[in-house]
Amino acid sequence: MENKSLFSFQLIILTSIFFFQFTELAFSDYWPQEKWRTSSPESQGMSSEILSDMLDVLWKEDHKIDSIIVIRNGYIVLESYKYPEMKQHFKHQIYSCTKSVSSALIGIAIDKGYIKSINQSLLEFFPEKSPFDQNASKLEITLKHLLIMATGLKCEDTKAYDFKGLKEMWQTEDWVQYMIDLPLIEQPGSRFEYCNGASSLLTAIIQKTTGGTAYEFAKKQLFSPIGIQDIHWKSHSGVTIGYSDLTMRPLDMARFGYLFLKDGKWNNRQILSPEWVAESTKKQINNSETDGYGYQWWIIGPNIYAALGSHGQRIFVLKDQNMVVVFTGQLKDVRDRQPDELLYNYIIPAIKSGTPLPENQPMRERLNLLNTQLQAPPPRFVNRNEVVESCITTCYEA
Numbered sequence: 001m002e003n004k005s006l007f008s009f010q011l012i013i014l015t016s017i018f019f020f021q022f023t024e025l026a027f028s029d030y031w032p033q034e035k036w037r038t039s040s041p042e043s044q045g046m047s048s049e050i051l052s053d054m055l056d057v058l059w060k061e062d063h064k065i066d067s068i069i070v071i072r073n074g075y076i077v078l079e080s081y082k083y084p085e086m087k088q089h090f091k092h093q094i095y096s097c098t099k100s101v102s103s104a105l106i107g108i109a110i111d112k113g114y115i116k117s118i119n120q121s122l123l124e125f126f127p128e129k130s131p132f133d134q135n136a137s138k139l140e141i142t143l144k145h146l147l148i149m150a151t152g153l154k155c156e157d158t159k160a161y162d163f164k165g166l167k168e169m170w171q172t173e174d175w176v177q178y179m180i181d182l183p184l185i186e187q188p189g190s191r192f193e194y195c196n197g198a199s200s201l202l203t204a205i206i207q208k209t210t211g212g213t214a215y216e217f218a219k220k221q222l223f224s225p226i227g228i229q230d231i232h233w234k235s236h237s238g239v240t241i242g243y244s245d246l247t248m249r250p251l252d253m254a255r256f257g258y259l260f261l262k263d264g265k266w267n268n269r270q271i272l273s274p275e276w277v278a279e280s281t282k283k284q285i286n287n288s289e290t291d292g293y294g295y296q297w298w299i300i301g302p303n304i305y306a307a308l309g310s311h312g313q314r315i316f317v318l319k320d321q322n323m324v325v326v327f328t329g330q331l332k333d334v335r336d337r338q339p340d341e342l343l344y345n346y347i348i349p350a351i352k353s354g355t356p357l358p359e360n361q362p363m364r365e366r367l368n369l370l371n372t373q374l375q376a377p378p379p380r381f382v383n384r385n386e387v388v389e390s391c392i393t394t395c396y397e398a
Helices: 002-027 048-060 095-111 136-140 143-147 164-170 175-181 196-210 214-226 250-261 274-280 338-347 361-373
Strands: 065-072 075-081 091-093 231-233 246-248 298-301 304-309 313-318 323-329
Touching: 048 065, 048 075, 048 338, 048 361, 065 250, 065 338, 075 361, 095 143, 095 196, 095 214, 095 246, 095 250, 095 274, 095 304, 095 313, 143 196, 164 175, 164 196, 175 196, 196 214, 214 231, 214 250, 246 250, 250 304, 250 313, 250 323, 313 338, 323 338
Parallel strands: none
Antiparallel strands: 065 075, 065 323, 091 246, 231 246, 298 304, 304 313, 313 323
């Protein structure tokens, strides 16, 4: 009887130690260096069975998802590519996920004193330019209105308008002048109206205030500090395109999401102020599609926000679950919500615990098998280093 009691006591002690070690790993400060650390799903409280069910459906039915990355507690628990030979180096056009990067650059520029405030007038940044119609109300358009997609301007540059405004903007050399010349049809700040042109103004403001392109600023102040090197960001007339056209590796998309998960800190260096992270990822204005919109981030639910790009690009940050999820794809419809469905139907249900689960070796082997044997060879048109080239009429909206 005494031996049994002693064994029970020892088991309790060992379980407690294991729990606290897991808690320490889960919530201690960790940032990936050149590579991420990896783990089985069960070790991070997730189900290999449910994740393997997702891959089974995904690859067998040949959905146009190119990659899925699931990171929990700083560990990769799933890294899956449709084209396995591209795992290490391929970059993907991330479309409107670019907007969340442009927003982050505004936050950094404010932190470093290049920009005074989000309440500065848009026209204040470009004193050499005047709107065609000389509408005094345009002075009321602020940087914040650009960030929350509430300029009041007649953009008409989304799919709902057959990208009419976007096509017109691409025919001009000076996108800033094009935007400030648009008719003002409602009070700035009064209503959310998705506008790619508003995001293009963000990178123009970065260039105007810092003296270099937004791409140059990003490489120095954002990408390099968090270990992102293999990127490309296109420009128009010498100005970095703020609404789209950034290509990067899926694991680097995860780094960007992880920076926000860690409140703007990386390797104990504050890249973005925690205040900016909090403000940009909380509801600033209503929209008809999600729970709200922040500073170029979509609010998906309580403590869940996302960078959304057309054709299946996603960076989800799930704060309460200490998790980042990335999708890239080539979905036919620019507004296809398949990644969102996979998140809610499989990935979130796969979260079973805040502590480790018993290892499920058969299901883990099934997951690994699905991750290696059901993938497709790359199609002939896919460039090994960059998937989905950009063009005027495909770099649309989220």
